[in-house]
Amino acid sequence: MPPAAPKTIFHVDMDAFFVSVEELFDPSLKGKPVVVGGQRHERGVVSAASYAARKFGVHSAMPLRTAAKLCPQAVFVDGHPERYREYSAKVHEVLGRFSPLVEMASVDEAYLDMTGTDRLHGPPLRSAHRLHAEMKSATQLNCSVGIGTSRLIAKVSSAKAKPNGVLWVLPGQEAKFLAPLDVSDIPGVGKVMEQKLHAMGIQRVGDLARLEERDLEERFGKWGLALAGKSRGEDAGGWFDTAVGEDTAPKSISHEHTYNEDTADVESLQSTLMRLSEMVGRRLREGGYFARTIQLKLRYKDFTTLTRAHSLDQPTQLDTEIYEHVRRLFLHNWKRGTPVRLLGVQTSNFEMGPAQMDLLEPSRQQRWQKALAAADHLRDKFGESTIGLATGMKGGFRERIHENPAALPGKSGKKREGGA
DNA sequence: TCTGGGGTCCTAGGACCC
DNA sequence: TCTGGGGTCCTAGGACCC
Numbered sequence: 432m433p434p435a436a437p438k439t440i441f442h443v444d445m446d447a448f449f450v451s452v453e454e455l456f457d458p459s460l461k462g463k464p465v466v467v468g469g470q471r472h473e474r475g476v477v478s479a480a481s482y483a484a485r486k487f488g489v490h491s492a493m494p495l496r497t498a499a500k501l502c503p504q505a506v507f508v509d510g511h512p513e514r515y516r517e518y519s520a521k522v523h524e525v526l527g528r529f530s531p532l533v534e535m536a537s538v539d540e541a542y543l544d545m546t547g548t549d550r551l552h553g554p555p556l557r558s559a560h561r562l563h564a565e566m567k568s569a570t571q572l573n574c575s576v577g578i579g580t581s582r583l584i585a586k587v588s589s590a591k592a593k594p595n596g597v598l599w600v601l602p603g604q605e606a607k608f609l610a611p612l613d614v615s616d617i618p619g620v621g622k623v624m625e626q627k628l629h630a631m632g633i634q635r636v637g638d639l640a641r642l643e644e645r646d647l648e649e650r651f652g653k654w655g656l657a658l659a660g661k662s663r664g665e666d667a668g669g670w671f672d673t674a675v676g677e678d679t680a681p682k683s684i685s686h687e688h689t690y691n692e693d694t695a696d697v698e699s700l701q702s703t704l705m706r707l708s709e710m711v712g713r714r715l716r717e718g719g720y721f722a723r724t725i726q727l728k729l730r731y732k733d734f735t736t737l738t739r740a741h742s743l744d745q746p747t748q749l750d751t752e753i754y755e756h757v758r759r760l761f762l763h764n765w766k767r768g769t770p771v772r773l774l775g776v777q778t779s780n781f782e783m784g785p786a787q788m789d790l791l792e793p794s795r796q797q798r799w800q801k802a803l804a805a806a807d808h809l810r811d812k813f814g815e816s817t818i819g820l821a822t823g824m825k826g827g828f829r830e831r832i833h834e835n836p837a838a839l840p841g842k843s844g845k846k847r848e849g850g851a
Numbered sequence: 852t853c854t855g856g857g858g859t860c861c862t863a864g865g866a867c868c869c
Numbered sequence: 870t871c872t873g874g875g876g877t878c879c880t881a882g883g884a885c886c887c
Binding site for chain 3: 448478479491492536537538539540618619620621622623624654724726736737738739740741742780
């Protein structure tokens, strides 16, 4: 078989996305050192920093208090996730004009498979510049575009194109492009891996490419093997290896909360767990997922963190059931009286639905889903207190379903069968 | 400096089964 | 007596990303 023709992948990365969106809502921020993520004295980290703030050494993931010390004149702004989602959707829409294979990798970056679009859009560099211009006029936002034969090359080149630039790595030039870069420029190589590689005398990607693949595998296992491929510009192993646009269902849904001040008050700790359970449960229902594993996350004052999980016989998407298990895990593992910094609730191990559910006819399953969605809708409209949680939602809904199925929303005019 | 929140993937040990 | 070898599931923790 002849070798497959090289792919053309775009990586589109919005420049200082959160900051730029905030500037659209408050133009007076333009040009100033801006820190998005919270107020200067708050517990938390920087979500994004403007280029003016970066000059002072401020960068994302840095504690807000540190940023305030480095750059006292910075303007601190709370994040607005709704705004970012709104603009992310606009970004997505623009990208869709250029390829049917668009994959949002996060709110502010995406991969496009542009293979074979030359006829329609012209050569890569020209379509990238058009994309860049259309993005600006449709969203008023700047982006950078990296072009390469793999996701990895596209990703690394968009980072090198920043800010507001386009960079194309020609097919065949991948290794040459990567060789002079620091190993930490490879996505997936963080602080720990970087230190290990430096300790081996490896600073640049070129050094890495010269190593024997076998040695890397021996030292770092699966990761070492992937790393060897990456040093040559290949999408070796893991998520990078999936086709662009391949839809991937979520593997876990979680919420967590860090207290502004640590607390050892059982009542407030439990009410936090309840709130988090409700948030998680709602998202399970929205997505139609049933989780079999429920996990508690608990972080103490000194930052020691533990996770405790429990797997159910029957998967669930009910707040009460999630809360019941997470509460038990909490009471069994919390050192009573010890101040808590963070609590988290995670669900995973998704399945289609509980066994009883599978046995129900589809119409009844749908009604069940709709009842839950209706309750969520009521909550949206009238507040969380409308639908009681503590008294056992499960029984309550069953009754409603049986009593008056026709009263449920979303009726499509189809004939409905009776209750139980 | 005093460390968010939402995710993914990998490793490693123990239980359990054949 | 002194103890196999897989495969799979579960749990805990950690590196990493935006």
